[in-house]
Amino acid sequence: MRIVVDAMGGDHAPEEIVKGAVAACNEYGADILLVGREEQIKKELDSCGRFPSSKIEIDHAEDVVTMDDSPSMIVRGKRNSSIHTGLKHVKNGNADAFFSAGNTGAVMAVAIMVLRTLPGIDRPAIGAVLPNIKGHTVMLDVGANVDCKPLNYFQFAIMGSVYAQIVLGLPRPSIGLLSIGEEDMKGNETTKSVHTLLRSVGSAINFYGNVEGKDLFRGTTDVVVCDGFSGNVALKVAESAGWYISKMLKEEITSSFWAKAGALMARKALMRVKERADYTEYGGAPLLGVEGVCIIGHGSSNANAVKNGIRVAKELAEHDLNKVIQEKLADSIGVLEVDKDVSFLDNIIGKFKKKNPQAE
């Protein structure tokens, strides 16, 4: 297993990225290929202490993508960036997965250009793992596609199901469709069509039905599918809720002697709450649906988040994420009882379009 790491991407690059890569190498035994400006990476490596030097290599890439660069500009203009160079290693079979904490739009655009989408997948999706009261919820899409058609949701359901199988270790994850009411016919025009489609796929996916915003934290389903607009809104509200409550807690606790003393006594319990609500534990969100494994870390990733992101990249590559997605897509044909010689997605699309002419 060899993971390519974009050493130049993220608010704390290259320092925290290199530190995280070294930690991942030491802890998980991953081979690392750091891509970016060679001297800067070497300098950081020198201050990283001991690591098996045969397991960490550097590939020089001159261009650096900033957070302000527009995706289209990068795709065309910065062809020697660490993102391009790194993803080409995955494309050429020279590495098994790619990790970057850089500009999300840029990583996405370059990954789609260099790796291409999987057969049967129209649009890739970004998957996120959120903590809930029972464990974790996988949510997708959280920002790759803001305007989605029903078929995109179907593909998200397949990809989300496989992703949850691998990262959460669930044999048959349940899938919820994000809507604004639990009843089947609640939602907007698109989600109503999606509901019909997901019901019609039968047992190929474990479809629970509609879920609401509150079900994310209740853990009603293992996977929640949605368009990238509402998914992104939900993710950012969820992330900032923790920030908001902990900020209030700090304000109120430091306002009196008794509160301060009490908080000190309950310190361990408070820390555990913080850990349980910490979404950075999963270190990054995969871009699902491209030919290869590509993990996008939070721009603010520290060394620990980078280390976890590399672990997830390694896990997805080891479990052959994309092969399983392809098998699951093929499975849904079996259920739909259609001719196996015809492209399976064409079968599903044809069948669904016939039933729902308004959905396309």
Add this chain to the structure above:
Amino acid sequence: MRIVVDAMGGDHAPEEIVKGAVAACNEYGADILLVGREEQIKKELDSCGRFPSSKIEIDHAEDVVTMDDSPSMIVRGKRNSSIHTGLKHVKNGNADAFFSAGNTGAVMAVAIMVLRTLPGIDRPAIGAVLPNIKGHTVMLDVGANVDCKPLNYFQFAIMGSVYAQIVLGLPRPSIGLLSIGEEDMKGNETTKSVHTLLRSVGSAINFYGNVEGKDLFRGTTDVVVCDGFSGNVALKVAESAGWYISKMLKEEITSSFWAKAGALMARKALMRVKERADYTEYGGAPLLGVEGVCIIGHGSSNANAVKNGIRVAKELAEHDLNKVIQEKLADSIGVLEVDKDVSFLDNIIGKFKKKNPQAE
């Protein structure tokens, strides 16, 4: 000021509704007209202790709307419901505002039928008040319209601005457009058109620009406008985040002696956090854009939430909510420098359609 209260709507009706109405009468001096099954209401009133009996009246309504009734069924089938009867009192000028903690879809549908929409407003919106780290955010729409056109958002911005002026006491509330990136051109097809439209209205509204899910808790703007789908998702994620964190806190705090003792010492501080995060303080969400004041309470409203909902109803009626909305709509024409003799909304629509043929 006379407020009509739907005594039969809500999970704890009529008991908590009647108690809340009596409390509102005692505390704010509001005249109350309780609508619903007379004997049941009388029985509850008898156990309510002292109140000025001349200020509380009852109007009998035979039909009771349940939470499971579909809006279309109620509009046609239960014409003697407490919702119909109550709203007719507002329509006929016999009362100044209506409050119900009943079936949201039913209240909305009957309100639109009985009261009609305001001139210049195509679709009413449900407004919600959320706590944030600086104070409060008004968000709309949170569920009345799941598929919105750019012009709906413009009307939401006007209505939200007036609502925030009255309930939050702000002279010139700032308006944010919910999107998935702060940059002007981030978002889906609809929000990009809305952004252009809200910028073109000029100083009639205090438009800040795009905001993200995280800005709700940061209080970046006083008002956040969005379609009813993402607004409902955001509201439910926000509400349940508090539930989730407090559930974890309870679990962790009760897990050890020291944590329990510490929490006891910091009890007051913890209670203040709970109070600050309590969204029921605003007691209900107005259905903005109908000819009259109509407040919809949470189905689980207790007496205190009902009391607060009646207070908000009274405030909005006293401040002549709809007159101010009409004036603000008229203001936007002044800014657009168009002929005052032509219907003002037609002016805005015409101008916007010309610039954005794709938006309609």
